[in-house]
Amino acid sequence: MSTAVSPQRNGGARDRAPEGSWRNLLRLHPDTGVLLSSLAILAVLIIVFSFTSEQFFSTTVLVNILNQMAIYIIAGVGMTLVMTSGGIDISIGSIIGVTATLMGILLIDAGVPALLAVLGALVVGAICGAFNGFLVAVVRVPPIIVTLGTFTLFRGIAYMLGEGRVYMRFAEPLPWLGDGRILAVPVPVYIALLTVIGGQFFLTSTRLGQRITAVGGNEEAARLAGIDVVRTKFLTYVIMGSLAGLTTVVIVARQDAAQAVMGTGIELHVIAAVILGGTSLFGGRGLILGTVLGALILGVLNTGLLLSGVVQFWQLVAIGILLIVVVALRIAREGTEGK
C-alpha cells in the first residue's frame, strides 16, 4: 500500500500556524508566558522607581545597571544550562577565585600578554568545571554535594595560589575590557550580550543543547533514546566552568585587580536570577532570555531601592520576598495547568 501523504491540509485544525508570525509565536510557544511575566515584573519595577526616585529613569542609571549585571548574566547563562540539565553549581564563586588568582599570577608574576591570561582563565575554569562534571556524571555524586565540596576546595586552592596577595594595575588592553566603552555602552555589556546570543543559540538550536534539555527533562527516556547522558552532563559543567572563567575576566578587568577572595557569594545572585527568569528547578526547561530578565530585575530592584533612599537591609528583604513570591506563583500556575 502506498503511504505517500495526500495533501489534504485544507480546513484541518492542526498545523495552521504559518511560519514565524508574531501572534502565533506568542500563542504557541510555551515559554512565552513565563518570559512575558518576567518582563512585566521588570517593567513594573522600572515604572515604580521612576516615581519614587528622581534620578532613576535616566540613560546613565539604566546603562549602569546593565553594566553591573553583566557578570551575573554571563555566569547565569552557564547556570541556566546546568539547571536545565537537572543539576546545580554552587562552586562558581570559587572557580572565579581560582581563575582570578591565576590571571594575577600570569599577568604580574609571569608577565604574559592579556590575551593569554584571558585564555588561561577560560581553560582553567573549564578544568574546574570538568572536575565537577566528572564527579556528577561519572561518579554520580549529587550535584549539590559535589559543588558544595568544590565550593570549599576551589577556594582553598585559590588562597594557596594567591598567598594573600592582591595583584593590581594591569597593562592595557585588559582594563579596557572592564571600563572601556563602544558607542557609549560599556564593554562588559557587549561581552554579556555575545554570551547570551551564543547561549540561546546553543540551548535551543544545537544537538548538545537539546540533549541537555532532554537529560534534565527525563534522564531515563534520554538514555533509552540512545543519548550519552554521562557525556552530556559532563560537558554542561565544563561549559559552566569556562563561563565562570569569562566572568572572572570581566571582574578582574573592571576592578583592575585580582585576588583569591573574588567571586565570593556570586552563586546566590546568579541562581536567583536564573530562577526568577523561569528556568525549572527540576531540569528540562531552561530560558536563557529569562535569566537575562531575572538578572535585570535584581539589578533594577537593588539600584531602585538604593536611589529611593531605602536602607540596605530592606533591599535584602525585598529581594528575598520577590524571589519566593515569583517562584510560588509559577509553581501554583503550573499546578493548575495540569502536568
Add this chain to the structure above:
Amino acid sequence: MAATAIEPRQESAAAATGPVLEANNLRKSFGGIQAVDDVSFTLGQREILGMVGDNGAGKSTLIKIITGAYRKDSGEVSLDGEPVEIESTAHARSLGMETVYQSSGLVEVMDAPANLFLGREKLKEGWLGRYFGMIDKRFMREETSRLLQQLNITVRNLAAPVQTLSGGQQQSVAVGRAAYWKGRIIILDEPANNIGVDQQRAVLELVRQIRDEHGISFIMISHNMEHIFQVADRVIVMRNGRKVGDKPIGETTRNEVVGLITGALA
C-alpha cells in the same frame, strides 16, 4: 530524506515468507533462578504477536534478551533467517528493533518534534550543522507534522510539551516514533496501560494500522486479555520462565489463555 514520513518497506522476495524473528532455546538465569527456561518462538512478517503471563513469568527478561538489554546464557536469535548476536540496545535498534516502553519513553517537557528525533536529531546541511551542531528544526517539525497526520494523531500545537497531550496521544507518538525510525519489529511493553479506555482503543488501532500499511511486525506484552484478543494474530503464554502456550488467536479463547497463565490448564 524522502518526502514521506514512514516509507513502505521494501521486502526482498526471499525474506517475504519466513519469520522476521526466530528465537531458539533461549535461557537466562539470575543467581540460580531460571528466569527464561528453554524458550523458542517465532515472529512472522506483519504479525502482531501477543505475549502474556503473570508477573515474574519471564516476559520482560525474554524481551530484554531480544532487545539487547540482557545477554542470554544460551540459545540463538535469528533475524530474517540470519543468526545474530545482539550486544546492546543500540545494536538491536540498528538491526531494526524498536521498543516502546510502558512509561512511553518520551521527555514530557519537550515538544513532539524533539521527542520524535530524540537522540537522533537531524542536523542542518552545511557548515552550521557540521561545525556547530545546529539542528534542522524546520525539517523535524515538518516530518513530525506529516507523521502525526499519517497516523491520524491530532496535535493542535506542535511546539507544546508532550505532557500537554493525553496519555493515549503520548503513547501514540511513542509508537509512531518507533515506526518512523524504520523499526521492522516494534516491541510494545504494556502499550495501553495507564490510559483511558477510548485512548487504549486508539493506540491499538494505530498498532494495527501501522502493521497493515507498513508491514511492521509487533510483539505486544499485555496484561489485558481484551487488548490481546482485539489486535493480536497469535498469543504466546509464559509461566515460570517457560513458554506454556502458543496459539493463533482464532484457535483459542480467553478462558484457555487465562488457564494457561495461572497454570490451571497446564
